[in-house]
Amino acid sequence: MTVCNLISKLQLRFTKVLSFGFCIILLVLTLSTPALAQERDQMVRFAKIKVDPLQLVEYTTALKEQMETAVRVEQGVLSYHAVADKSDPTTITILEIYADSAAYQTHILTPHFLKYKETVKDMVKSLELVDLNIIGIAKKPDH
Amino acid sequence: MTVCNLISKLQLRFTKVLSFGFCIILLVLTLSTPALAQERDQMVRFAKIKVDPLQLVEYTTALKEQMETAVRVEQGVLSYHAVADKSDPTTITILEIYADSAAYQTHILTPHFLKYKETVKDMVKSLELVDLNIIGIAKKPDH
Known part of the structure; x- marks a missing residue:
């Protein structure tokens, strides 16, 4: 085997390793993107509510x-x-997490939400909505 | 069978049904109490934090x-x-839930918490702690 042959063989092996590595990276990116996109799309907010003490x-x-x-x-x-x-x-503060803003738009037209709004309209003294980004959630499996 | 015998038999059956019902109620109460006590004991709070923008x-x-x-x-x-x-x-707001106040007292002496406090001491501009009661948690199984 000449030196040239050896170099050529090593180059081929290097190219194969590189291609394999590239495929792995591509696979990981493809698999993780939907999960990341899901989290990025989430609509998160605080509803800060003051309630009439007599109707708590x-x-x-x-x-x-x-x-x-x-x-x-x-x-x-x-x-x-x-x-x-x-x-x-x-x-009262409610931390609300929706899959995305479309899910929220659907939610506020549902019969149960409309019933809630009608029921509490004279119980709520003030309502402040604060849009949020999640920094992190850490929790035990059953929490 | 005399009428007296019949009444006596019915009374016996009634007593048995009553005893059985009583045992069931006792069993349900015994099984549900630990879960209720667990929730009642939980220490829940908001940590409201203002962070130095340059060290976010x-x-x-x-x-x-x-x-x-x-x-x-x-x-x-x-x-x-x-x-x-x-x-x-x-x-930044953190909703924190601990099993009870003893768990929290243990937590603030752990190496990871002390390391965090030391790391962020010049990053946090203000910290407000608000003790809370949980009204309700509703969530999908994987959230």
């Missing part, structure tokens, strides 16, 4: 019914976390 | 590392949802 029980009942129904029947409603300040239970 | 990338890197490590290695750290205002990415 009725309000939370209506809110829980709305949240549970929406998550159960709507594909694009991903999660709601509703919390109240310990120092003032009438100050 | 470094801050979110440190935050994500802290959240992921804590949830992975600490039994009592249940979940973190970290979000930033779209209109101002330096305004």
Whole structure:
């Protein structure tokens, strides 16, 4: 085997390794893109609500019914976390996550959402909506 | 069979049904109490943080590392949802859920939390902690 032959063989092997590596990178990119796109498209926000103290029980009942129904029947409603300040239970914040803004537009026309809005219209003293980006979510599998 | 015998038999059957029902109710209460107690004990809060704009990338890197490590290695750290205002990415809110206040007290002495606090001490411009009660959580199984 001449030196030229050896160099030629090494070049061929190098090209093969390079091609294989390129294919792997392409595959990883192709597989991960839909997941990244899904997260990027998500519509996330806080609904900050002040509730009439005299109607707090009725309000939370209506809110829980709305949240549970929406998550159960709507594909694009991903999660709601509703919390109240310990120092003032009438100050309520809901962290809402929708698959995308189209899912949200569908959501606000559903019968259960319209029923909720009608039920609570005289219970809510103020509503502030804050659009958000997710930095990170870390949680136990069952949480 | 006399009428007295019949009444006595019916009384015995009624007592049996009553005992059985009582046992079922007791069983349900016993099984559901730990879950209710678990939720009642949870320590939930918002950490509202203003970050130095010049150190935002470094801050979110440190935050994500802290959240992921804590949830992975600490039994009592249940979940973190970290979000930033779209209109101002330096305004960050973290919804934190711990199994109970003992779990939180353990958490703040862990090496990963102390490392995070040391790393971000000059990146955080202000920190407000708001204790919360959960009204309700509704979510798809994988969220």
